[in-house]
Amino acid sequence: MITDAQPVEVGGRLVEPGERRQFRYELSETYNGDAVEVPVSVITGEHDGPTVLVTAAVHGDEMNGVKILQQAASRYDPADLHGTLVCLHVLNVPGFLAQQRYLPFYDEDLNRAFPGNPSGKTSSRFADELFTTFIRECDLGIDFHTSTRHRTTMPHVRADVSDPAVERLARAFGMSVILAGAGSEGTLRTAASAAGIPTITVETGRAHRFQTDLVERALRGIDSVLGEYGVLPGEPVVWPGWTRVVAEPTEKTWIRADRGGLIDVEWGPSPLVEEGDLLFTLSDHFEEEVTEVRAPFTGIVVGVLECPLAYPGHPLCHFVRVDEETADIIRGDIERGVFDVYREGGFQWPEPRWYAKHERESDSERGGRNDERK
Numbered sequence: 001m002i003t004d005a006q007p008v009e010v011g012g013r014l015v016e017p018g019e020r021r022q023f024r025y026e027l028s029e030t031y032n033g034d035a036v037e038v039p040v041s042v043i044t045g046e047h048d049g050p051t052v053l054v055t056a057a058v059h060g061d062e063m064n065g066v067k068i069l070q071q072a073a074s075r076y077d078p079a080d081l082h083g084t085l086v087c088l089h090v091l092n093v094p095g096f097l098a099q100q101r102y103l104p105f106y107d108e109d110l111n112r113a114f115p116g117n118p119s120g121k122t123s124s125r126f127a128d129e130l131f132t133t134f135i136r137e138c139d140l141g142i143d144f145h146t147s148t149r150h151r152t153t154m155p156h157v158r159a160d161v162s163d164p165a166v167e168r169l170a171r172a173f174g175m176s177v178i179l180a181g182a183g184s185e186g187t188l189r190t191a192a193s194a195a196g197i198p199t200i201t202v203e204t205g206r207a208h209r210f211q212t213d214l215v216e217r218a219l220r221g222i223d224s225v226l227g228e229y230g231v232l233p234g235e236p237v238v239w240p241g242w243t244r245v246v247a248e249p250t251e252k253t254w255i256r257a258d259r260g261g262l263i264d265v266e267w268g269p270s271p272l273v274e275e276g277d278l279l280f281t282l283s284d285h286f287e288e289e290v291t292e293v294r295a296p297f298t299g300i301v302v303g304v305l306e307c308p309l310a311y312p313g314h315p316l317c318h319f320v321r322v323d324e325e326t327a328d329i330i331r332g333d334i335e336r337g338v339f340d341v342y343r344e345g346g347f348q349w350p351e352p353r354w355y356a357k358h359e360r361e362s363d364s365e366r367g368g369r370n371d372e373r374k
């Protein structure tokens, strides 16, 4: 074995270059005094390079990330890696076991507790242990989420793109929609980015499910990030054909019900909805009163309610403005039938086009997806 890498210490274990190590890290203890253990995979390349952290289930019922990490942990040959991949398969272990979003005591949100406090409340202690042991030892991070229950979301990245290092990572993941913002205080990505570890959140799909296509898409996003940072030299960096960075509060809105009732979804099959077009109708049981909800501007439906019932104030969809140029690209995609199965397929965003990084600027021809990708 030819190697220029040194062993790396992760979670108190020394992992040799070229090694794939999987272990359980004791994070806390239960009422019974049993260990609360985080499953960890470490794949150390035979060559030196950055350490990339991927994390899932900081919200315990968000399963797509769990499947993404299971697959990522076996996807790469240590011989090919220039650097290290660290997978923390489940962060909120008690929430995962109970299949609920928050820690199942006092409903603490682990994703508002970072970077944590070793003498604070339970969520703060969990966060502190994760942050000091793993997160701050890495060079960049990707935290996988899904929509909360009863909603679903098209795959998108959330990132503080005002930080160029974070923007580089956000773009490298290769999603068309990037929702820009510093993030709420205490989120993993906010705390890690503030500590100098550029970190993004990836939102994809719905809770309580493994959504195969979304999982595969996310794995390609990880490939792309590894390509961007030279961990997988030669791996093409994804350019998804168009990218919309949404930075202004006026560019995105949660459209809410103004009355209670039954919801019918009227938009689709594509997620592009023209200004003034019908998004939803709300009605009562006797259909005596039907209320139309229309698009306030031309945009795309990024997140949507799945339970077809509303109280006044319930969110119906997360709607993001697109400029005319982007809308035109999407209209072209619609004409080509790209979105024909969008809604029926569970709001799955179509395959991105795959370009090597150097093609990004020069190859303006559309449809240039690299079909040799697996």
Ligand SMILES: [Zn+2]
Binding pocket: 058, 059, 062, 145, 146
């Ligand atoms: Zn989440």
